[in-house]
Each structure stands twice: as C-alpha cells, then as structure tokens.
Amino acid sequence: MSKFGFLKVAAAIPHVRIADCDYNARQITGLIRKGADRGARIILFPELSVTAYTCGDLIQQPTLLNAAEQALGYILSETSQLPVVGIVGMPITYGNALYNCAVVFAEGRIRGVVPKTYIPNYAEFYEARCFMSGEEIGFATIRMCGQETDFGRNILFNLDGVKFGVEICEDMWVPAAPSVNQAVDGAQVLFNLSASPEVIGKHNYLLSLVKSQSARTQSAYVYCSAGYGESSTDLVFAGNGIIVEGGQILQRSERFSLEEQLVVADIDTERLITSRRRTTTFAPHRPNERIIVEISLPKNPADTTLDRWIDPQPFVPGSxxxxxxxxxxxxxxxxxxxxxxxxxxxxxxxxxxxxxxxxxxxxxxxxxxxxxxxxxxxxxxxxxxxxxxxxxxxxxxxxxxxxxxxxxxxxxxxxxxxxxxxxxxxxxxxxxxxxxxxxxxxxxxxxxxxxxxxxxxxxxxxxxxxxxxxxxxxxxxxxxxxxxxxxxxxxxxxxxxxxxxxxxxxxxxxxxxxxxxxxxxxxxxxxxxxxxxxxxxxxxxxxxxxxxxxxxxxxxxxxxxxxxxxxxxxxxxxxxxxxxxxxxxxxxxxxxxxxxxxxxxxxxxxxxxxxxxxxxxxxxxxxxxxxxxxxxxxxxxxxxxxxxx
The missing domain is CATH 3.40.50.620 (HUPs)
Structure with missing residues (x-):
C-alpha cells in the first residue's frame, strides 16, 4: 500500500468510564489491536480519552493524574509489539500547571506530547478552570512513564516519510488554527482529538469545518470525538470519527452508537503532495521553527486491503x-x-x-x-x-x-x-x-x-x-x-x-x-x-x-x-x-x-x-x-x- 503513497489511518471511539483509567486503558488497547489487525498505521482516540473528558474538577486530583500516567504505561506495554502509532488524550502536569494533551506513541515509546493551544471557557465549556494553554510552550522536554520525550505545540511527526501534526478540539474552531501552520510546514495529515458535545445543528457545522480545514490546507484531516460513556449530566457526546481528504469525506462513524467504533480509511498522501506542488500559492511562507520527530515502523502484514472507495466515474456527481x-x-x-x-x-x-x-x-x-x-x-x-x-x-x-x-x-x-x-x-x-x-x-x-x-x-x-x-x-x-x-x-x-x-x-x-x-x-x-x-x-x-x-x-x-x-x-x-x-x-x-x-x-x-x-x-x-x-x-x-x- 505504501508503494503507492497510501497511509491507512483510523479514528477509534472507545467506551469510557469517568475517572476509571484502568478500564479506559483496556478499551484503548483493545481498539489499537483491532486497528493493527486492519492494517492501520496511525490510530487516533478522543480528547482526554484516558481519563474521560467529563471528569470535572476530579481532573486536578493527583490520584487521577497518577492513575492516568500508569494507564498510559499499560497501553505502551501492551501495544509495544504492534506496528502502529497511537494518539491518545490525557491530562499532563508540566511545571506548576496542568495541560490537556495528546500523547503520540509507538513501539512502547512516547514519541511526543502536544498540549492544547486554545482553551475554551464559554457556554458549556469551562476548561480554563483546570487547564493552561500550551501557546507559550514551543519546545520543552517532559518525563513520563520513565521516559524523556519532547513536549510542546511546535512538534511535527514523520512516519516513514509522511509528516503529520496534532491539534486538540477547540484548536480547529478558532481563526488561526494550529493545523494551518502545521500544514504549510509540511504536515500532510492532521489529527484532532476532540470531545465536542451535541446540540441541534452543530453536527453539520462541524462537518463543514472539518471539510473546510482539509480543503484549504490540502491535507487529510482525521477527527475523533468522545462518545458513549461520557457524563450526560448536562451534555451528550455522540461519538464522531471522520476521515477527510482534500475536503472530501472518505469515511465517518455512526453517531449516537452504543457500540465502540473503529473507522478506517486509506489516505492518498502522494495525491496531496501533487496537489500542493501544483498550487503555487500554497508553498510561499516563512516556515515555523519545529521539532520533527522521526518514526519508523516495520511493515504491517495486515495492510493489504485498500480501505478507500475508488469512484469509477470521477467526473460524474455521486448523488x-x-x-x-x-x-x-x-x-x-x-x-x-x-x-x-x-x-x-x-x-x-x-x-x-x-x-x-x-x-x-x-x-x-x-x-x-x-x-x-x-x-x-x-x-x-x-x-x-x-x-x-x-x-x-x-x-x-x-x-x-x-x-x-x-x-x-x-x-x-x-x-x-x-x-x-x-x-x-x-x-x-x-x-x-x-x-x-x-x-x-x-x-x-x-x-x-x-x-x-x-x-x-x-x-x-x-x-x-x-x-x-x-x-x-x-x-x-x-x-x-x-x-x-x-x-x-x-x-x-x-x-x-x-x-x-x-x-x-x-x-x-x-x-x-x-x-x-x-x-x-x-x-x-x-x-x-x-x-x-x-x-x-x-x-x-x-x-x-x-x-x-x-x-x-x-x-x-x-x-x-x-x-x-x-x-x-x-x-x-x-x-x-x-x-x-x-x-x-x-x-x-x-x-x-x-x-x-x-x-x-x-x-x-x-x-x-x-x-x-x-x-x-x-x-x-x-x-x-x-x-x-x-x-x-x-x-x-x-x-x-x-x-x-
């Protein structure tokens, strides 16, 4: 598959239990195994998926924070033999503050940690009560699970020649989304860990945002939002797994499902590069200073099927x-x-x-x-x-x-x-x-x-x-x-x-x-x-x-x-x-x-x-x-x- 520039990715929506990190880690590990069996090379999970998003003030408790780190250690150990990159969400302390983060790992090693840049504190959101913005952290190192790793918003990852970037939920909804700079700095695939609750009319707007972000950055955008198991005290989370390439939806999950879901699709990274080269207005910019984390994985023998619909009549409208x-x-x-x-x-x-x-x-x-x-x-x-x-x-x-x-x-x-x-x-x-x-x-x-x-x-x-x-x-x-x-x-x-x-x-x-x-x-x-x-x-x-x-x-x-x-x-x-x-x-x-x-x-x-x-x-x-x-x-x-x- 990689011979022709296809990269198999997955958005995984696990069952979660609020503040039960051991249970959540087992569910995450199970979905990573299923994704690896499907041939996925990168698997994305929702925002704060290790703890659950709706923990409220419990998220600041040292007991829960320690449990989250131990759960991450379990995930690393259980998936160390799988040829796959995992991206999970969890709270992480750095210095005197708490950050809402995405942890990127592979083969039992943490490859980098990206903090959320934009912290919503309006309407139903009150994240600023608990979390600091990662805006001021460009490059740093952090120690987790006995490992030293890069920490900061200016990290890109390079998996066998395909660059990808990570942003978290609100980061996509703002005028200056981090993924825009990630794309112009070379990221062909953008991942978003999210926990976005449902209200009437919001889903269509979300789809338009995801498709627009993918189209304007000429990238693939993989979005994964929290689902069943999050607290319904005031909100409901429908679970959204959406994989988009160049503004076109490749695959999406069923909303409001009681079952765990794994959405898999092949991204044509070669096509994205060709499109960017052709669009001469895409390239000219002053590149940001970034850390590029190199990741090389053995081939996955399960990656033999093209998880992508190929339109036999690409000029003809589909509906x-x-x-x-x-x-x-x-x-x-x-x-x-x-x-x-x-x-x-x-x-x-x-x-x-x-x-x-x-x-x-x-x-x-x-x-x-x-x-x-x-x-x-x-x-x-x-x-x-x-x-x-x-x-x-x-x-x-x-x-x-x-x-x-x-x-x-x-x-x-x-x-x-x-x-x-x-x-x-x-x-x-x-x-x-x-x-x-x-x-x-x-x-x-x-x-x-x-x-x-x-x-x-x-x-x-x-x-x-x-x-x-x-x-x-x-x-x-x-x-x-x-x-x-x-x-x-x-x-x-x-x-x-x-x-x-x-x-x-x-x-x-x-x-x-x-x-x-x-x-x-x-x-x-x-x-x-x-x-x-x-x-x-x-x-x-x-x-x-x-x-x-x-x-x-x-x-x-x-x-x-x-x-x-x-x-x-x-x-x-x-x-x-x-x-x-x-x-x-x-x-x-x-x-x-x-x-x-x-x-x-x-x-x-x-x-x-x-x-x-x-x-x-x-x-x-x-x-x-x-x-x-x-x-x-x-x-x-x-x-x-x-x-x-």
Missing part, C-alpha cells in the same frame, strides 16, 4: 443532489461563455453541425438556452445535418426531430457528392476506407460549417468533448476546429449523465424522448458505411475502448498525477466487476500512446469555456510540447503487461 447542483453549474457556465462571445463579436447567429449524437445535441441545447437568455430569435441558430456514407437512420431522425422541436433553422446538406468528387480529385480509392477516407468527410463538414458561417455572419460552434481531445479522436482541421468550442472541458461520461439530467427536467415530452434516445444511442463517428442488416456501423468504444476507462485514466493522470502502475492499482479496485487487469492495461496503453502523440491537436484548440475540473486547453490547465516523449510512461506500462504474462 442526485450533487447532480442537480452540477448540472445547473455546467449549463450556466456554458451559456454565459457563449453569451459573452456572441456579444463581443456582435454575432446574432451561430452555425453548428448536429449529428444526433451526445456532443452536438448538448451544444444545440446550450445554444438555444443562450439565445433565449439574450432575447435572440432561435432562427439565428443554424443547425446543419450533413449525412454521409455512415450516417444511421436513428441519428439522422433524432437530429431532424430535435431541430424541428426546438424551432431553430434546420439545414440538410449531404456531403456524399462533394466527398466523392474530392476522392476523385486526390486519387483516393473509396473502397479502401482508409483514414483519408474518414477524415475527408470530417473536413468537408467543417468546411461547410465555416463557409456557411461566413455567408450568414455567424459563429461556428465546436461540439467535441474533453475525452475526444485527450485521445486525439478528432480530425485535425476537421471537427477539431471551430470558432468556439463549447464542450471542450466536459468528458464523455459526464455529458452522457448531463444529457439524461436535462431530459428528466424537460417539460416538452417530444424533446425529452429525443434526448433519452440520444443518450441510449451507441457512440459512433459514422464515417464508414453500415453493413447490410446492421443498425450501426462503427462503434467508437469498440475501436478505442470504453470512455469510462479513458476518462478514469485522464482524471488520475492529469488531476492526481498518478503513475501508470498506480492508475492500474486503483482501476482494478474501481472496475473489479467489469474489467480484468489485462483489459485495463490494454486500453491504458492506448490512452497514453494517443495522449502523447495527439498533443498537436490540443495545441491549436479554439477558445472554449473551462467547465470541469480539467481542461486541456493550451491557454488553460495543460501546457505540453507536441513532441513530448512518452517512453517513460510506455516502458512502465509495458513492464506491467509483461508481469501480466
């Missing part, structure tokens, strides 16, 4: 609610982009080819929406169907029906005769059906659209999508070219879902049925004649592979910076019920080969709005020489293929 928000965002961005371009060029007309496929249908729907928003006559949308040698009856009928229902100007211009003349002019034998045979048709269609736009004083809308651009599945100076590329940053998997979403919200029954049929029609360039007796000729995904795989490769290569080996690893997890290892490798090899060889098409992309999280525009996210060498990636893929044999 109807998210799709509703995402769908509205997409159509609004595309509409505003086109509206601005039309007003800037003083164009009252657009020209686009409508094939009856996904991409051109979306572009037509956005054009209609834009014209309506601008108060322009829909007749200014000149939609052209250009049947050729491979045009199917199904796409042809859908194109004509949709144009008619939308009330746009419909034109039909066959490309057959023009292409036949062109074949004769250049000496092409049409029976060869070569790439020249196919590309001539695409270029003929583009020439018609460009010349028609000149004639009408309009703008040619491009319909090609992100997936096609990534693969170079477009004819250079054919469908690769336009005057404004509406769909250039939308991948095929998202367009398909978006089109169905638009159909579900369409009030016109006829248009809705057309959109649904477009979604269900196999994707095809329709450049080769269909064999007699068959409904469809070319099917793109049988030629170049499934778009869901190519979109998956694109996302993890560009957005996460994964190597081919790591892409294969997560793809096997994501698609284990649909594609075997050999199939994934076959199409991955084609993806990388085409991605590098076809960059020249992306280097000359027309303008178009960035809509999704990835754009391949040379003026946007992606800048790459057209003659960049793919050998490094291809060698790795070939090695993986050889291993498969």
């Amino acid at each position: 109807p609610e998210e799709m509703e928000e995402c769908g509205n965002e997409i159509v609004n961005i595309q509409t505003m982009g086109l509206a601005q371009r039309l007003e800037h060029t003083n164009c009252k007309k657009v020209v686009l080819g409508v094939s009856g496929g996904l991409d051109s249908t979306l572009a037509l729907m956005i054009a209609v929406r834009t014209f309506d928003r601008l108060g322009l006559n829909r007749k200014g949308i000149i939609a052209v169907t250009m049947p050729g040698f491979g045009t199917s009856n199904r796409t042809y009928r859908n194109a004509l029906a949709l144009m008619r229902c939308l009330g746009v100007t419909s034109r039909e211009i066959s490309i057959r005769k023009a292409c036949e003349q062109h074949f004769a002019d250049i000496g092409l034998d049409p029976t060869t059906q070569s790439s020249a045979y196919e590309n001539a048709q695409a270029r003929e269609r583009t020439q018609i659209l460009m010349d028609l736009a000149n004639l009408e004083g309009g703008l040619v809308l491009g319909t090609g999508d992100l997936s096609e651009l990534a693969l170079g599945w477009a004819t250079y100076n054919g469908d690769q070219m336009s005057m404004y590329g509406l769909n250039a940053s939308l991948p095929k998997t998202l367009i398909r879902v978006l089109m169905r979403w638009m159909a579900e919200r369409c009030k016109d029954d006829a248009i809705r049925q057309i959109l649904i049929d477009v979604v269900e029609t196999p994707i095809s360039p329709e450049l080769l004649p269909t064999e007699e007796g068959k409904e469809f000729g070319q099917q793109t995904e049988k030629i170049i592979g499934p778009y869901e795989l190519h979109d998956f490769f694109l996302y993890h290569f560009i957005h996460n910076g994964y190597s081919p080996a790591k892409i294969l690893f997560v793809a096997q997890k994501a698609f284990n019920d649909r594609y075997d290892r050999g199939t994934i490798l076959r199409w991955m090899r084609l993806f990388f080969q085409r991605f590098f060889s076809q960059q020249f098409k992306r280097s000359t992309m027309p303008d178009g709005p960035k809509v999704g999280i990835i754009s391949l525009s040379p003026r946007g996210d992606w800048r790459m020489p057209s003659d960049a060498n793919a050998d490094t990636w291809m060698r790795e893929i070939d090695r993986l293929i050889e291993e498969e044999k």
Whole structure:
C-alpha cells in the first residue's frame, strides 16, 4: 500500500468510564489491536480519552493524574509489539500547571506530547478552570512513564516519510488554527482529538469545518470525538470519527452508537503532495521553527486491503443532489461563455453541425438556452445535418426531430457528392476506407460549417468533448476546429449523465424522448458505411475502448498525477466487476500512446469555456510540447503487461 503513497489511518471511539483509567486503558488497547489487525498505521482516540473528558474538577486530583500516567504505561506495554502509532488524550502536569494533551506513541515509546493551544471557557465549556494553554510552550522536554520525550505545540511527526501534526478540539474552531501552520510546514495529515458535545445543528457545522480545514490546507484531516460513556449530566457526546481528504469525506462513524467504533480509511498522501506542488500559492511562507520527530515502523502484514472507495466515474456527481447542483453549474457556465462571445463579436447567429449524437445535441441545447437568455430569435441558430456514407437512420431522425422541436433553422446538406468528387480529385480509392477516407468527410463538414458561417455572419460552434481531445479522436482541421468550442472541458461520461439530467427536467415530452434516445444511442463517428442488416456501423468504444476507462485514466493522470502502475492499482479496485487487469492495461496503453502523440491537436484548440475540473486547453490547465516523449510512461506500462504474462 505504501508503494503507492497510501497511509491507512483510523479514528477509534472507545467506551469510557469517568475517572476509571484502568478500564479506559483496556478499551484503548483493545481498539489499537483491532486497528493493527486492519492494517492501520496511525490510530487516533478522543480528547482526554484516558481519563474521560467529563471528569470535572476530579481532573486536578493527583490520584487521577497518577492513575492516568500508569494507564498510559499499560497501553505502551501492551501495544509495544504492534506496528502502529497511537494518539491518545490525557491530562499532563508540566511545571506548576496542568495541560490537556495528546500523547503520540509507538513501539512502547512516547514519541511526543502536544498540549492544547486554545482553551475554551464559554457556554458549556469551562476548561480554563483546570487547564493552561500550551501557546507559550514551543519546545520543552517532559518525563513520563520513565521516559524523556519532547513536549510542546511546535512538534511535527514523520512516519516513514509522511509528516503529520496534532491539534486538540477547540484548536480547529478558532481563526488561526494550529493545523494551518502545521500544514504549510509540511504536515500532510492532521489529527484532532476532540470531545465536542451535541446540540441541534452543530453536527453539520462541524462537518463543514472539518471539510473546510482539509480543503484549504490540502491535507487529510482525521477527527475523533468522545462518545458513549461520557457524563450526560448536562451534555451528550455522540461519538464522531471522520476521515477527510482534500475536503472530501472518505469515511465517518455512526453517531449516537452504543457500540465502540473503529473507522478506517486509506489516505492518498502522494495525491496531496501533487496537489500542493501544483498550487503555487500554497508553498510561499516563512516556515515555523519545529521539532520533527522521526518514526519508523516495520511493515504491517495486515495492510493489504485498500480501505478507500475508488469512484469509477470521477467526473460524474455521486448523488442526485450533487447532480442537480452540477448540472445547473455546467449549463450556466456554458451559456454565459457563449453569451459573452456572441456579444463581443456582435454575432446574432451561430452555425453548428448536429449529428444526433451526445456532443452536438448538448451544444444545440446550450445554444438555444443562450439565445433565449439574450432575447435572440432561435432562427439565428443554424443547425446543419450533413449525412454521409455512415450516417444511421436513428441519428439522422433524432437530429431532424430535435431541430424541428426546438424551432431553430434546420439545414440538410449531404456531403456524399462533394466527398466523392474530392476522392476523385486526390486519387483516393473509396473502397479502401482508409483514414483519408474518414477524415475527408470530417473536413468537408467543417468546411461547410465555416463557409456557411461566413455567408450568414455567424459563429461556428465546436461540439467535441474533453475525452475526444485527450485521445486525439478528432480530425485535425476537421471537427477539431471551430470558432468556439463549447464542450471542450466536459468528458464523455459526464455529458452522457448531463444529457439524461436535462431530459428528466424537460417539460416538452417530444424533446425529452429525443434526448433519452440520444443518450441510449451507441457512440459512433459514422464515417464508414453500415453493413447490410446492421443498425450501426462503427462503434467508437469498440475501436478505442470504453470512455469510462479513458476518462478514469485522464482524471488520475492529469488531476492526481498518478503513475501508470498506480492508475492500474486503483482501476482494478474501481472496475473489479467489469474489467480484468489485462483489459485495463490494454486500453491504458492506448490512452497514453494517443495522449502523447495527439498533443498537436490540443495545441491549436479554439477558445472554449473551462467547465470541469480539467481542461486541456493550451491557454488553460495543460501546457505540453507536441513532441513530448512518452517512453517513460510506455516502458512502465509495458513492464506491467509483461508481469501480466
């Protein structure tokens, strides 16, 4: 797992008994063993978990403080043979004061103690009655359980190359959270020991804080709060184990559970580093002076399963609610982009080819929406169907029906005769059906659209999508070219879902049925004649592979910076019920080969709005020489293929 930068962490919510340190130590030890059996490398417990948080003034009693230290000694002894880092909360005396602390330990040794910086003393909290702030303790040493260890707020820990920091409860809720500085000083994982009671509406706010802290620090944030067993005299503790990465929840516990819980997830530390390197505003700062505690543990043989859900369609929203928000965002961005371009060029007309496929249908729907928003006559949308040698009856009928229902100007211009003349002019034998045979048709269609736009004083809308651009599945100076590329940053998997979403919200029954049929029609360039007796000729995904795989490769290569080996690893997890290892490798090899060889098409992309999280525009996210060498990636893929044999 560590080979690909994954770090398995856990948030453990034990049963506690108030002021019964022996019992609490046994519960903590039991959960550490369970976590180690799951392969966890770091296990976090709640605030003051050794004593329980709700001890009140008992927390100052020397008897309880001594019992807590003895309980820690028991935990150290019982877990010394386990390849895991534990983080528990307990009260600790230093000098003449008492501190609310996190104790980090591994292999029977205390590796460091971090005191709480911000001590709440408002509403239901009265911690300042007992505890001092650790704000003034940057670096110190303390003796506990017969060991000397580092003590202070300026400690970071380094577990086998992964840095992590610790803060306690209120520290996250303040404007200047310690974890912010910990992150900019290199901590990729942030741990928070908490004991936060429940009130109506607080949980959603807590979730927003945890996700926000993880997102803005580009880190993983592991939060663990006290649960069952804490005093209910005035408050109730629900038990919250939350593991978040880059603002996205990986795993969370059940609230208000009577059972102990262990929440486990794999954090992608490599992805976090890549994200920080890409975000140039993350790095510039004056680093704080810190102690870095080095921890090296033997490998855990139990760490063999990836405790992390891998989305097979990372571009597609995961719930109807998210799709509703995402769908509205997409159509609004595309509409505003086109509206601005039309007003800037003083164009009252657009020209686009409508094939009856996904991409051109979306572009037509956005054009209609834009014209309506601008108060322009829909007749200014000149939609052209250009049947050729491979045009199917199904796409042809859908194109004509949709144009008619939308009330746009419909034109039909066959490309057959023009292409036949062109074949004769250049000496092409049409029976060869070569790439020249196919590309001539695409270029003929583009020439018609460009010349028609000149004639009408309009703008040619491009319909090609992100997936096609990534693969170079477009004819250079054919469908690769336009005057404004509406769909250039939308991948095929998202367009398909978006089109169905638009159909579900369409009030016109006829248009809705057309959109649904477009979604269900196999994707095809329709450049080769269909064999007699068959409904469809070319099917793109049988030629170049499934778009869901190519979109998956694109996302993890560009957005996460994964190597081919790591892409294969997560793809096997994501698609284990649909594609075997050999199939994934076959199409991955084609993806990388085409991605590098076809960059020249992306280097000359027309303008178009960035809509999704990835754009391949040379003026946007992606800048790459057209003659960049793919050998490094291809060698790795070939090695993986050889291993498969």
